[in-house]
Amino acid sequence: MPAEVRDRLAVIAESRGTSIRTLVQEFAESTLTDEERRERAERTRAYLAEHFGVEVSDEESSAMGARLREAFLPANGAAA
Secondary structure, three states: OOHHHHHHHHHHHHHHOOOHHHHHHHHHHHOOOHHHHHHHHHHHHHHHHHHHOOOOOHHHHHHHHHHHHHHOOOOOOOOO
16 A cells, blocks of 8 residues: 555544544445445335336436536546
C-alpha cells in the first residue's frame, strides 16, 4: 500500500478513535460485491412489483443508478 494511502487511513482512523485494521474491516463488511448488488437489485425489483405493482425496467434502473452516482460525486465532479 502506498505511504500516502496508509497515512490517510491513519488520520481517518485516529479521527474516529479506532485503528486502520478496524477501518478496513468495517469497509470489507459494509461494501457489497457486484453479485451482492445485483441480487439486492433483483430482490428490490421483485418487492416493488409484488407490493406496489411497479415494474422497473433495466433502462430505468440504469438511469436511476447514474443519477445516484452523479448525486454523490464530489463537488468537482471527479470520481472519489
